[in-house]
Amino acid sequence: MAMSSKNSYDKPVGVVGAGSFGSAIANILAKNTDVILYARNPLAAKKISESRKLHGLELNTRITPTNDLKFVAENCDVIFPIIPSENFPALIDDLSPFLKPYHILIHGTKGLIVSKDNWEADEEMKIAKDDVFTMSRLIREKTLAVRIGCLAGPNLAKELADNQPAATVVASHFDEVISEGQRLLRNDRFQVYGSKDLLGIELTGVLKNIIAIAAGALSGMGYGENARAMLVSRGLIEMIYLGQMLGANTQAFLGLAGIGDLVATCSSKLSRNFTVGERLGKGENLADILNSLEETAEGINTIKIITRLVKGYQLRSPITESLYKVIHGDMTIEEALRFLMKAPFSIDIDFM
Amino acid sequence: MRKVKRTPQVIDTSKTYDPILSDNKVWPVVKLAKNRKEFMERVIEESVRRVKKLRPNLNALIEELELTRYREKLRYKTNPWKVHPEDEVIFWNGVKSRLLDLENDEKKEKQELADQILKDIVSRYVHEITGNFKPSHYRLARRVITFGFARLLNAARIKKFGSFWRGDLTLQDKIQITGETEQLRKLAKIGTVVVVPTHFSNLDSILIGWVIHTMGLPPFIYGAGLNLFNMEIFAYFMNSLGAYKVDRRKRNLIYLQSLRTYSSMALQDGSHSLFFPGGTRSRSGKIETRLKLGLLGTAIEAQRINYEMNEEGRHNKIFIVPVVTNYNFVLEAPALIRNYLERKGQERYYMESDRYDKSGRILKFLFEFFTKGNNISVSIGKGLDLFGNYVNDEGMSIDTHGNRINTHDYFLFRGGISADAQREEEYTRMLSEVIVREYHRINRVQSSHLVAFTAFQMIRKKHKNLDLYSVLRLPLDEIEIEYEEFKKAFSKMRNRVIDLFNNGKVDMATHMTEDIDNVIDLGISNVGMYHSRRPLLKNKQGNIITQDINNMYYYHNRMDGYELEKFL
Numbered sequence: 001m002a003m004s005s006k007n008s009y010d011k012p013v014g015v016v017g018a019g020s021f022g023s024a025i026a027n028i029l030a031k032n033t034d035v036i037l038y039a040r041n042p043l044a045a046k047k048i049s050e051s052r053k054l055h056g057l058e059l060n061t062r063i064t065p066t067n068d069l070k071f072v073a074e075n076c077d078v079i080f081p082i083i084p085s086e087n088f089p090a091l092i093d094d095l096s097p098f099l100k101p102y103h104i105l106i107h108g109t110k111g112l113i114v115s116k117d118n119w120e121a122d123e124e125m126k127i128a129k130d131d132v133f134t135m136s137r138l139i140r141e142k143t144l145a146v147r148i149g150c151l152a153g154p155n156l157a158k159e160l161a162d163n164q165p166a167a168t169v170v171a172s173h174f175d176e177v178i179s180e181g182q183r184l185l186r187n188d189r190f191q192v193y194g195s196k197d198l199l200g201i202e203l204t205g206v207l208k209n210i211i212a213i214a215a216g217a218l219s220g221m222g223y224g225e226n227a228r229a230m231l232v233s234r235g236l237i238e239m240i241y242l243g244q245m246l247g248a249n250t251q252a253f254l255g256l257a258g259i260g261d262l263v264a265t266c267s268s269k270l271s272r273n274f275t276v277g278e279r280l281g282k283g284e285n286l287a288d289i290l291n292s293l294e295e296t297a298e299g300i301n302t303i304k305i306i307t308r309l310v311k312g313y314q315l316r317s318p319i320t321e322s323l324y325k326v327i328h329g330d331m332t333i334e335e336a337l338r339f340l341m342k343a344p345f346s347i348d349i350d351f352m
Numbered sequence: 353m354r355k356v357k358r359t360p361q362v363i364d365t366s367k368t369y370d371p372i373l374s375d376n377k378v379w380p381v382v383k384l385a386k387n388r389k390e391f392m393e394r395v396i397e398e399s400v401r402r403v404k405k406l407r408p409n410l411n412a413l414i415e416e417l418e419l420t421r422y423r424e425k426l427r428y429k430t431n432p433w434k435v436h437p438e439d440e441v442i443f444w445n446g447v448k449s450r451l452l453d454l455e456n457d458e459k460k461e462k463q464e465l466a467d468q469i470l471k472d473i474v475s476r477y478v479h480e481i482t483g484n485f486k487p488s489h490y491r492l493a494r495r496v497i498t499f500g501f502a503r504l505l506n507a508a509r510i511k512k513f514g515s516f517w518r519g520d521l522t523l524q525d526k527i528q529i530t531g532e533t534e535q536l537r538k539l540a541k542i543g544t545v546v547v548v549p550t551h552f553s554n555l556d557s558i559l560i561g562w563v564i565h566t567m568g569l570p571p572f573i574y575g576a577g578l579n580l581f582n583m584e585i586f587a588y589f590m591n592s593l594g595a596y597k598v599d600r601r602k603r604n605l606i607y608l609q610s611l612r613t614y615s616s617m618a619l620q621d622g623s624h625s626l627f628f629p630g631g632t633r634s635r636s637g638k639i640e641t642r643l644k645l646g647l648l649g650t651a652i653e654a655q656r657i658n659y660e661m662n663e664e665g666r667h668n669k670i671f672i673v674p675v676v677t678n679y680n681f682v683l684e685a686p687a688l689i690r691n692y693l694e695r696k697g698q699e700r701y702y703m704e705s706d707r708y709d710k711s712g713r714i715l716k717f718l719f720e721f722f723t724k725g726n727n728i729s730v731s732i733g734k735g736l737d738l739f740g741n742y743v744n745d746e747g748m749s750i751d752t753h754g755n756r757i758n759t760h761d762y763f764l765f766r767g768g769i770s771a772d773a774q775r776e777e778e779y780t781r782m783l784s785e786v787i788v789r790e791y792h793r794i795n796r797v798q799s800s801h802l803v804a805f806t807a808f809q810m811i812r813k814k815h816k817n818l819d820l821y822s823v824l825r826l827p828l829d830e831i832e833i834e835y836e837e838f839k840k841a842f843s844k845m846r847n848r849v850i851d852l853f854n855n856g857k858v859d860m861a862t863h864m865t866e867d868i869d870n871v872i873d874l875g876i877s878n879v880g881m882y883h884s885r886r887p888l889l890k891n892k893q894g895n896i897i898t899q900d901i902n903n904m905y906y907y908h909n910r911m912d913g914y915e916l917e918k919f920l
Contacts, residue, residue, distance in 0.1 A: 009766045077766065101739070101757065102764035144751055146739070146762070146782070147775075175774040176765060 012036050012064070013184055014076035016091065017083035018044065019295055020157040021108060023054040025082055028160065030060030031187045036076055040087070042067040057161045073098030078106070078180060080151070081135070084296035085111025088135055089142075096143040106149040106170060106181050107135045110205040111298040112305050120304065127308045129246060134202045149177040150198060151185075152205035152257040154264030156271060160190075167191035169257040171201035193256055200252030203243045208262045209299030210306065210320050211235030213277035215266035217326075217333050220281020231319070232266050238319050242306060245315055273299035286327050300327060318343045353843070353865070354850040360862045363528040363729070369568035372541055379570035380544075380623040381594045391617070392478050399474045399613040403606055404467070413466050414454065420473065420604045421447050427601055435581045443476065470606065477610040480578075481596050529563055530859075531732035531794055535745055536673055539735050540569050542747040543669035544622050546651050547572060548787055550639055550676050551628040553684060554580070557595070559677060560626060563730050573618055574626035575611075575647060600631070612650050619654035619670060620661075627651075629787060635692035637685065637909035639676070639791050643784040645777070652738050652776045652783070656763045660771075669747055669759070672783065674733035674790040678861075680800040680878040682906075686885075689906040693824070731794040731859060738762075739779060740786030792913055797849050797860040799875030803888055804907035806842045807833060807896055809917050824901055833896040841920055842872055848919045858914065879907050 012034035015026040026037045037059075039045040045067035052059045059065075066072060072079060073095060083091055088109060099105075113133040119125050133141075136148045149172030160166055170181030170192055178194035186192045195201050214235060218227045239262075240253045252258055265271040269278070276297045279289045290300070307324035310317050322339055325331035331339070373379060384391060407413040421444055428440050437443075450469055454462055539545050549560050557576055564572055575598040596618075598611060619625060627647045630640035651670055658668035682688070734742050737759050741749040749757040762779065763769045810833055815823055846868070852858040863874060876896070880887040885900035887907055898904050 009768075011767075097753075097755075101759070101761040144757060146779075173778050176772055 010034075011077050012075055014038065014072040014079035016069070016072065016079060016081040016095070018048060018054060018065070019082065019084070020055045020161075021155070022080075022082035023057055023059070024155075024157045024160040025080055025108060025151070025185075026063050027057065027060050028187065028190055029080070029184055030062040032184055033062070035060070035063045036072050037063050037065045038069060038072050039065060039067060040083075040091075055157075055161070069095050070098050073100075073103070077102060078104045078184065080106050080108060081139075082108040082151075085109050085113055085135065085298060085301065086296065088138060089113060092138055092142045099143045099145045101144050101146060103145045104147045104149070104177050104180055105139055105143075105145050106151055106172070106177065107139070108151040109135045109298075110152065110209060111135070111296075112206055112302055113138055114305055114308075119308070123308075126312055127305070128312060129309065132246070132305060132309055134199065134206070136198055136202060147174050147177050148172060148198070149174070149181055150202045150205070151181070152201050152261065153193075154256065154261045156264060156268055158270045163189055165189050165191075167193060167256055167260075169193045169195050169201055169255065171195040171198045171252075171257075173198055195252065195255070195257075197249055197252045199246070200243065200248040201257045203246055203248045204239065204252050204255075204258040204261060206298070206302055207239040207242055207306075208235075208258070208265055209273040209297070210303050210323065211239065211262060212265040212271055212273035213280070213297075213299045213303070214319050214323060216271075216274035216277020216279075217281035217323075218277075218337070219274075220278035221333065221337070222281075228266060232262055235266075235319055236262060238317050241315060242310070242317055242320070245310070245313055272297045276300065280326065281333055283333075303327060353868070354847040354854075356850055356865055357854040360853070360860050360864070361530050362862055363530050369533070369537065369566065371568040371570075372537055373570050380621065381571045381573055384573070384618060384621060384623050388482065391621070392482055395482075395610070395614050395617050396471065396475050396478050398617065399478065399606075399610040400467075400471050402609045402613060403470060403474070406605065406609070410459075410463050410466060413470065414451070414462075416605060417447070417451060417466065417469055417473070420606050421451065423604050424602075431601065433579070435578060437480075447473065473606055474610050477602075477607050478614060481598070481611055481614050527559065527562065527566075528729040529567065529732065530729055530796065532673075532734050533567055533732050535735055536732050537567060537569065538745050539671045539673070539743070539747055540624060543671055544619055544654075545569075545572075545624045545671050545673055545735075546619070547624070547626045547673050547675055548629045548648070549626070549674075550791055551630045551633050552637070552677060552679060553633060553682050555683075556628070556633075556677060557626075559728070559730070560675065563675075564626075570624065572624040572626045575615065575628075577632070608646065612646060612653075615647050616650040616654045616657070619651055620657055625651075629784065633684070633688060635688045635695070636912075637682070637689060637692075637906040638912045639788075639795060639910065641788055641913065643787060645780045645784060648784060648787075649776060649780040652779050655738050655759075656769065656771060656776065659760050659763060660769050670738060671743060671747065672736040672738060672787065674736070674787050674794065676731045676733070676791055676795050678729045678731065678796045678798060680728075680798055681881050681883075683882075685880060685906045686883060686900070686903055689902050693821075693902065729796050729798075729861070731796050733790045733794045736783075736786060736790070738783055740783050793857060794859050795910075797853075797858055797864060797911070798878070799861070799863060799871045800879035801875075801907055801910040802845055802849065802864075803842065803872055803875035804879050804904050805911040805916065806838065806845045806920075807888055807898070808901075808904050808908035809920050810838065810841055811901075812917075813920060824905060826901065828898060828901065831898055831901065832891070835890070835894045835896065838896050839868060839872065843868055844919055845916055846871070848914075848916050852914060 013029050014036050015022055015029065016038040018037055018039035023037070026035050029035050037048070039048060045065045048054055048059065048065040081088070081091060114127060115131050115133055116125060116127065119127060136150055139145055139148050149170055151168055151170055153168035155166055155168050167190070168185065170178050170185070171194070172178050172181070173196060182192040182194060211231065215228055215231050218231055236253060236259060239258070240250055243253060244250070265274055268274060272293060272295060276289055276293070276299065280286065290297070303320055303323050306317060306320050310321070318340055322331060322336035326333055326336050403416070404413070407416050424444050428436060447469060450465070454465055457465060536545065547560065547564070549556060557574065571594045573594040573596060576595040578597045578599040581597060596614065599607070615625065629643040629648055631644040634640060651672070655670045658670070662668070737743055737749040739759060739762050741751060741757055743749050749759050751757050760769070765772065811826070811831060812823055815826065846864065849858065849860060849864070853860050864871060876888050876890060880903050883900065883903055885903065887898060887900055887903035889897050889899065891897045
């Protein structure tokens with residue numbers, strides 16, 4: 001591996017997850033540092049090594065692909081786990097024996113985990129706030145790592161891969177995690193902002209996927225910008241309420257990772273969640289859509305979790321709940337829209 | 353009754369502990385006392401360095417000095433205390449004129465003069481903070497406590513003055529120590545221990561001091577509120593027991609840095625310490641849920657510095673041991689809860705005053721405490737490292753999978769130990785959350801707390817649409833709970849406590865599993881038993897009534913935070 005920096009302490013940085021976002025982040029990091037990129041599938045790791053290509057993207061020469069988590073943990077102090085939330089618990093189980101209190105973990109996963117087994121099948125099971133885990137909480141409770149952060153913002157993988165200008169937010173309770181994230185990620189095409197509100201920033205990234213699906217659905221039904229603008233702004237308010245319920249502050253939702261990411265994902269066919277919504281809007285069946293997707297659309301799972309969660313608390317989340325009925329087959333997408341248009345919420349802003 | 357799946361610890365009051373260090377010359381606190389001068393010099397030098405690091409340029413430093421002087425003047429003018437040194441006014445007037453003179457000086461001399469003023473202020477603070485531990489006094493104070501109070505106890509129990517000299521009852525019968533006592537003794541031999549108790553009563557520091565001695569541990573140093581030194585008898589005990597003084601009214605940067613440096617350096621030198629992390633006594637009667645992070649942070653800092661120095665053979669690991677005191681009766685309860693409700697209700701300005709400000713009163717207080725306050729139990733928690741992991745008996749930190757943790761790693765950044773104040777603040781916050789969790793876990797539920805909790809929750813439930821303050825203002829004659837109803841509710845609460853106990857979420861006294869009528873009777877007769885207005889009583893019909901609902905609320909609060917009310 002090339003060790004070519006002036007800095008005397010120059011360990012490579014780990015990226016766990018070779019999906020489209022993971023590889024885009026690996027390429028960005030490789031502008032500043034050596035990178036070890038972990039792929040879960042050994043064959044995939046081998047293929048990446050040989051072809052030096054991933055998702056049609058040329059890999060930077062400073063990236064070393066691997067299939068060995070121990071190798072990642074032993075060689076890297078800083079690790080970016082960027083994998084779908086459904087695989088996160090298993091990854092943590094595998095990685096945890098190698099993690100030490102000096103490791104810094106900055107994750108880029110925009111989903112939630114429910115700690116109860118079998119919650120999806122058992123619809124009567126109650127889900128409380130305490131049962132819902134963000135990735136940072138999962139890392140904190142299941143490993144020895146304490147210096148934990150997350151990455152969120154309008155970062156469509158394809159545009160990052162094309163080296164288009166963009167910005168992101170690194171959030172952590174620790175200043176050193178933020179500054180380390182900034183040092184490693186920042187370049188002249190990529191701006192990195194810092195935030196101390198870890199939970200808030202995580203939740204913006206998670207919750208915006210719900211709204212992205214709704215925006216896609218409107219677009220799939222053939223509606224234009226007025227409809228989208230209505231949805232984005234009402235969606236933001238719903239996100240804020242859900243965020244507050246889960247213990248976050250409002251501020252994060254108004255920044256780059258909130259409004260910023262919402263605008264990007266609600267307008268772009270490059271977003272998987274938007275695409276799922278769009279195809280739903282065109283009348284496709286959910287199972288077919290999910291089968292044809294190459295990567296996970298986190299929003300679907302988030303809708304299920306949030307709908308089950310709000311049941312136990314006195315909170316309305318009309319957009320999420322209607323989408324839940326749609327994906328559950330209890331409502332058509334037109335009915336959902338009609339329902340939302342009639343919803344008796346006439347106050348514009350009441351959260352500030 | 354719910355099945356009890358583990359056995360509540362039975363307390364052996366006859367158990368005695370040998371001193372872990374028989375030669376008191378090697379007690380860390382004795383060494384500290386012996387090198388008192390030299391130690392203070394080091395603390396002064398280091399505190400000055402720290403303040404200058406925070407106020408690196410001359411103007412900022414002068415501004416800080418001005419601000420400190422102004423606030424100090426405000427303090428001693430508005431709230432003069434007996435314990436204040438006589439030259440207080442002279443000193444601060446001196447600072448004032450020296451600061452005025454600064455204006456006229458040349459830049460170069462200005463810095464030197466400002467530095468000197470800073471050093472004088474720090475030196476004054478450090479002298480005030482530093483305890484005056486004398487081994488001979490310690491022995492005497494200890495004997496007074498163990499012998500004297502045990503005698504008083506006998507006299508009061510047997511109600512005959514003649515029995516004063518009989519040794520039927522000892523203090524140990526009255527104060528029961530439960531939990532991880534053996535581990536605490538081991539940890540005190542391997543490293544430096546910081547005991548962090550809950551704080552309900554002014555007597556806590558003496559109580560814990562006695563517990564530490566009874567367990568065969570060398571004396572601990574601890575920060576005691578300067579207000580306690582207003583009372584001579586307290587001052588005597590405190591000084592003798594290794595207390596250093598903490599003045600909570602001084603919130604200026606220079607004072608706080610001096611105090612933190614003192615605590616940190618004493619820990620680095622291996623002095624076992626005691627912090628009340630809640631800061632002041634719990635006004636509400638609730639177990640602390642928010643801790644003061646200042647002194648706790650000094651333990652984390654001291655740990656990092658110990659690792660940086662990494663000297664061979666140095667006792668360099670610091671352990672945190674949470675301790676919970678369980679009283680059936682807190683003498684100050686009525687005043688504390690009134691104070692709490694006033695503050696919470698109206699946020700109105702409140703001047704701290706202590707009812708027990710005269711030595712005579714305090715003696716009476718002590719007498720009442722030791723004679724009337726029926727059995728007190730003190731729960732010793734499992735040892736923790738500074739990052740909230742449990743340690744084993746060898747002092748090794750162990751993760752949830754049973755693997756050893758190298759705690760050194762918590763301070764590593766880019767391959768080396770780094771000092772990062774913000775990181776340590778965050779660690780302190782994390783540690784405080786674990787301590788709060790441990791408090792709730794080792795809290796030993798007594799019937800007295802649970803009867804108060806059940807009764808108050810029943811009253812609240814009955815008056816659902818009233819807010820807390822309206823409930824507390826209900827006419828007393830309207831409050832009567834039918835016994836059978838109460839018993840049913842109490843049974844539900846007890847079952848829930850047993851569930852929590854089975855899952856290791858709380859501890860409980862052995863009497864809790866007895867016949868329910870007995871448990872209720874015991875609880876009612878014990879809860880706040882010597883208040884002139886009892887929190888709970890049974891009337892002629894056997895129904896539950898109260899003479900003071902505020903007091904009931906106070907003892908009820910002890911069980912707050914377990915969400916028991918959801919099961920009522």
